[in-house]
Amino acid sequence: MSELKERTVTVNGVAARVWEKGEGTPAGYFPGYGGAPRWHAFLDALAAKRKVIVPSLPGFPGGGLGHLKCDSHLDWVIACGDLLDFAGLSGGDLIGVGFGGALAADVAAIFPQKVRKLALVSAYGLYDDKDPIANIWAQRPGAAPKMLCVKPERFAELTAMPNGYNPVEWRIEMIRAAEAGARLLWPFGNTHLDRRLGRIKQPVLLLRGSEDKVMPASYQQKFASGIGANAKTATIAGAGHLAELDAPDEVARAILGFLD
Amino acid sequence: MKICWFHLMPYTDLPEDFQQKHNSVWVDIDSRLFDPKRAHHMYNDFMDELEFAADCGFDAICVNEHHSNGYGMMPSPNLIASTLARRTRDTAICVMGNSLALYNPPTRVAEEFAMLDCISGGRLIAGFPVGTPMDTCYAMGQNPSMLREKYREAHDLVMRAWTEKDAFSFNGRYNQIPFVNVWPRPVQQPHPPIWIPGGGSIETWQWCAEMDYVYAYLSYFGYKAGMETMQGFWSEMKRLGKDLNPYRAGFLQFVGVAESHDEAMRIYKEPAEYFYGRSLHVDSPYAMPPGYTTEETIRRKFGSQVMKVATSGGERMAKVATDIKFIEDEGYVILGSPDEVAEKLLKVAREMNVGHLMLLLQYGNMSKDLANYNTKLFADKVMPQLRSLFDDKWEDLWWPKPMPKAERAIPARVTREAAE
Numbered sequence: 001m002s003e004l005k006e007r008t009v010t011v012n013g014v015a016a017r018v019w020e021k022g023e024g025t026p027a028g029y030f031p032g033y034g035g036a037p038r039w040h041a042f043l044d045a046l047a048a049k050r051k052v053i054v055p056s057l058p059g060f061p062g063g064g065l066g067h068l069k070c071d072s073h074l075d076w077v078i079a080c081g082d083l084l085d086f087a088g089l090s091g092g093d094l095i096g097v098g099f100g101g102a103l104a105a106d107v108a109a110i111f112p113q114k115v116r117k118l119a120l121v122s123a124y125g126l127y128d129d130k131d132p133i134a135n136i137w138a139q140r141p142g143a144a145p146k147m148l149c150v151k152p153e154r155f156a157e158l159t160a161m162p163n164g165y166n167p168v169e170w171r172i173e174m175i176r177a178a179e180a181g182a183r184l185l186w187p188f189g190n191t192h193l194d195r196r197l198g199r200i201k202q203p204v205l206l207l208r209g210s211e212d213k214v215m216p217a218s219y220q221q222k223f224a225s226g227i228g229a230n231a232k233t234a235t236i237a238g239a240g241h242l243a244e245l246d247a248p249d250e251v252a253r254a255i256l257g258f259l260d
Numbered sequence: 261m262k263i264c265w266f267h268l269m270p271y272t273d274l275p276e277d278f279q280q281k282h283n284s285v286w287v288d289i290d291s292r293l294f295d296p297k298r299a300h301h302m303y304n305d306f307m308d309e310l311e312f313a314a315d316c317g318f319d320a321i322c323v324n325e326h327h328s329n330g331y332g333m334m335p336s337p338n339l340i341a342s343t344l345a346r347r348t349r350d351t352a353i354c355v356m357g358n359s360l361a362l363y364n365p366p367t368r369v370a371e372e373f374a375m376l377d378c379i380s381g382g383r384l385i386a387g388f389p390v391g392t393p394m395d396t397c398y399a400m401g402q403n404p405s406m407l408r409e410k411y412r413e414a415h416d417l418v419m420r421a422w423t424e425k426d427a428f429s430f431n432g433r434y435n436q437i438p439f440v441n442v443w444p445r446p447v448q449q450p451h452p453p454i455w456i457p458g459g460g461s462i463e464t465w466q467w468c469a470e471m472d473y474v475y476a477y478l479s480y481f482g483y484k485a486g487m488e489t490m491q492g493f494w495s496e497m498k499r500l501g502k503d504l505n506p507y508r509a510g511f512l513q514f515v516g517v518a519e520s521h522d523e524a525m526r527i528y529k530e531p532a533e534y535f536y537g538r539s540l541h542v543d544s545p546y547a548m549p550p551g552y553t554t555e556e557t558i559r560r561k562f563g564s565q566v567m568k569v570a571t572s573g574g575e576r577m578a579k580v581a582t583d584i585k586f587i588e589d590e591g592y593v594i595l596g597s598p599d600e601v602a603e604k605l606l607k608v609a610r611e612m613n614v615g616h617l618m619l620l621l622q623y624g625n626m627s628k629d630l631a632n633y634n635t636k637l638f639a640d641k642v643m644p645q646l647r648s649l650f651d652d653k654w655e656d657l658w659w660p661k662p663m664p665k666a667e668r669a670i671p672a673r674v675t676r677e678a679a680e
Binding site for chain 1: 397398544548558
């Protein structure tokens with residue numbers, strides 16, 4: 001496997017970090033709550049078979065203050081479409097988790113030529129009053145990791161400050177990631193994606209962790225019904241909302257099996 | 261110095277076991293606890309108290325805006341202010357204020373405040389809060405990441421609506437209006453004094469300095485906790501080259517005055533413990549939506565006591581204070597005889613360099629009789645000891661300039677009997 005490479009692209013005048021590792025057909029990753037502040041085991045498992053590219057979403061770690069350029073959902077989707085182009089991902093496969101899943105789904109729906117195959121893990125974008133998504137922004141301090149992961153220590157590892165970093169600036173970067181997610185999806189995560197799911201013609205894999213405390217199980221079926229016959233579903237046993245942190249190898253195996 | 265009488269309009273009948281059995285006084289407060297027929301009396305009592313404070317000679321009477329809140333029953337302070345404008349003659353009416361980003365379009369605020377200024381003959385103080393996270397983001401659904409941008413744009417729109425003489429189109433980031441042409445216009449020209457309630461963000465201090473607005477620190481935790489914030493405000497004013505006119509600032513303080521300190525401890529114990537125990541029972545998930553606090557403020561406050569409390573695991577937003585001794589020791593409420601209260605308030609005002617003292621003399625489940633007793637005793641025996649502070653050196657440039665008294669209308673209800 002090749003070494004992790006880092007470069008910078010510019011979207012809306014704001015620098016965005018792009019990580020890349022591995023060889024083969026490109027597969028992009030739009031992470032969920034908290035973004036991707038560091039390279040982690042799931043990405044390594046993917047990079048064993050694919051060239052994995054992780055562009056930083058606006059406002060998420062590595063994405064600077066790009067979220068402040070996005071006022072509408074259209075702004076977000078165009079920024080993410082541009083990111084795919086600039087990061088060398090256009091025409092490749094795309095994996096979206098949680099918050100990132102909402103964006104990945106819309107990019108696939110609106111710019112079909114940019115996405116070959118789409119894997120969504122507990123993606124946001126829909127909202128059902130009768131079966132609401134848990135409100136990740138209305139939790140007591142310290143409660144979020146337990147909602148996001150069966151193994152909350154995995155989320156703590158993801159967001160732990162690297163050596164040599166300024167603690168204040170690291171904390172701000174983590175809060176900014178939460179803010180960017182809120183800017184995109186406040187208050188429910190409803191981007192009215194239901195109106196566009198039928199436009200997704202690519203093959204789609206819909207994954208969820210069986211222990212997801214954020215996104216009810218019914219949402220996987222809602223996505224499947226909205227997309228149609230090109231969608232298939234699978235469940236990762238014992239994993240939570242950020243399933244790729246709880247079960248990196250299992251999620252990577254399921255996705256690689258689908259992409260190949 | 262100016263002495264303002266502030267009402268939060270708290271619901272006074274929260275059950276004794278409210279803290280144990282209910283999650284929060286704010287946002288998700290149980291609506292089954294609200295008895296509209298009791299609220300009928302509460303609202304009328306509260307308005308009586310505000311009018312009584314005006315009669316007693318307070319410089320201003322103040323109201324504010326909260327939503328889904330068991331200690332603040334004024335989702336629309338303008339409704340209350342309009343009755344006060346009719347029922348009082350000379351007192352300034354401080355609406356502290358309208359959370360600009362919650363009004364769609366914000367020209368609504370320009371219109372209603374202009375109405376209030378006209379009805380009152382130019383006695384309005386216009387408060388423009390951003391609004392708390394509980395009110396704005398959770399009860400009213402605003403996006404915390406856009407709230408301050410919307411607030412600033414709404415402010416610019418309101419100010420242009422008041423000051424531009426010709427109709428204009430407003431093509432903003434969040435508001436697009438083909439014809440902005442507010443009718444009526446405020447009596448006070450170019451506009452009523454602007455006061456900004458804030459919670460200690462450095463950008464708000466800088467903005468108040470830039471715009472020449474009053475900064476009012478409205479904390480429920482008294483002068484001891486507020487000192488650090490006000491010192492930060494003044495050092496920023498100094499850094500920006502502003503004069504240290506105490507009328508640039510306002511500060512909120514709870515007070516209970518009686519014939520003696522022991523008597524004050526005895527009679528204000530229940531309402532104070534009710535307020536800090538029940539009224540401030542706010543659940544922490546609603547206190548810190550991401551994006552509400554600016555990055556610059558996080559940088560400045562990181563490591564400070566404020567941020568430690570706000571981010572500590574599972575801790576309530578308010579320190580749970582259910583004991584009157586603790587409440588007094590911490591300075592949340594100043595209690596004592598008239599002379600003792602005057603001495604403390606003089607010290608606080610001097611040390612904080614605050615020219616606008618905003619006093620809560622009704623709090624918690626305090627009855628109208630006790631609120632009026634507190635108000636009258638304060639007006640008779642404390643206020644005269646405070647009045648002259650600062651006036652030898654400083655002019656209050658942020659106070660309403662009403663129409664001359666002789667030119668103002670006298671509300672005169674004509675009864676049917678008299679007409680016949």
